[in-house]
Amino acid sequence: xxxxxxxxxxxxxxxxxxxxxxxxxxxxxxxxxxxxxxxxxxxxxxxxxxxxxxxxxxxxxxxxxxxxxxxxxxxxxxxxxxxxxxxxxxxxxxxxxxxxxxxxxxxxxxxxxxxxxxxxxxxxxxxxxxxxxxxxxxxxxxxxxxxxxxxxxxxxxxxxxxxxxxxxxxxxxxxxxxxxxxxxxxxxxxxxxxxxxxxxxxxxxxxxxxxxxxxxxxxxxxxxxxxxxxxxxxxxxxxxxxxxx
Numbered sequence: 001x002x003x004x005x006x007x008x009x010x011x012x013x014x015x016x017x018x019x020x021x022x023x024x025x026x027x028x029x030x031x032x033x034x035x036x037x038x039x040x041x042x043x044x045x046x047x048x049x050x051x052x053x054x055x056x057x058x059x060x061x062x063x064x065x066x067x068x069x070x071x072x073x074x075x076x077x078x079x080x081x082x083x084x085x086x087x088x089x090x091x092x093x094x095x096x097x098x099x100x101x102x103x104x105x106x107x108x109x110x111x112x113x114x115x116x117x118x119x120x121x122x123x124x125x126x127x128x129x130x131x132x133x134x135x136x137x138x139x140x141x142x143x144x145x146x147x148x149x150x151x152x153x154x155x156x157x158x159x160x161x162x163x164x165x166x167x168x169x170x171x172x173x174x175x176x177x178x179x180x181x182x183x184x185x186x187x188x189x190x191x192x193x194x195x196x197x198x199x200x201x202x203x204x205x206x207x208x209x210x211x212x213x214x215x216x217x218x219x220x221x222x223x224x225x226x227x228x229x230x231x232x233x234x235x236x237x238x239x240x241x242x243x244x245x
Contacts, residue, residue, distance in 0.1 A: 067172065069119070069120050069121050070221065075165070075182075075185070076113045076116035076126060077130035078158075079116065080128065081129035081158065082105070083107075085154060089155075094147075095200060098196075112188075132217065136217075148199070149199035159190070161215065162185075165186075165215060168212065190210055
């Protein structure tokens with residue numbers, strides 16, 4: 001994993017806009033130039049060979065690395081939850097196209113779960129569908145999943161949750177390649193949600209930005225904490241050593 005901490009992220013649109021404005025301004029100045037000093041300046045600028053200072057990259061802290069591992073473990077649990085829903089309920093689709101899509105989507109989610117799990121390390125809860133969402137999102141509607149519309153609606157909600165969660169995670173991950181990977185998996189979830197939306201008939205995006213309304217609850221994240229030694233432990237050990245002498 002690349003351990004360079006990402007800096008401020010500028011949107012592609014703002015970069016393009018700034019570049020276009022810069023080119024236009026340069027062209028305008030060039031057209032108006034008479035080889036004299038630039039407006040607002042007098043005399044000839046003093047040449048310099050100084051190299052702008054650079055900021056050395058900082059190694060990430062253990063807490064930052066652990067936060068990434070938490071993100072990967074959470075993502076793996078979301079992928080397994082989606083796969084489980086397709087395996088358990090997608091087989092009941094009556095529409096042949098939805099039935100085939102459910103099988104394909106389940107396989108895709110299982111593959112994605114393995115990719116995320118490989119980066120999560122030895123993490124509690126790894127290898128199981130997200131327990132919080134299973135209890136609070138799937139179980140309450142399980143008895144209602146008796147037709148294509150209900151099954152498709154549940155799957156759409158889960159795909160939307162995955163997409164929203166991954167979009168949010170992009171701004172926190174340390175590694176640029178993983179940010180790109182997270183975007184790709186989020187986009188795949190958004191496409192699946194579009195296929196299954198509107199009760200399985202499909203939907204089209206209504207906004208340029210993906211809505212984050214289905215972002216998972218805080219309790220759905222798989223997190224770990226590093227406990228510091230209890231206060232006084234070192235002193236107790238020292239005292240025991242003194243007694244031994």
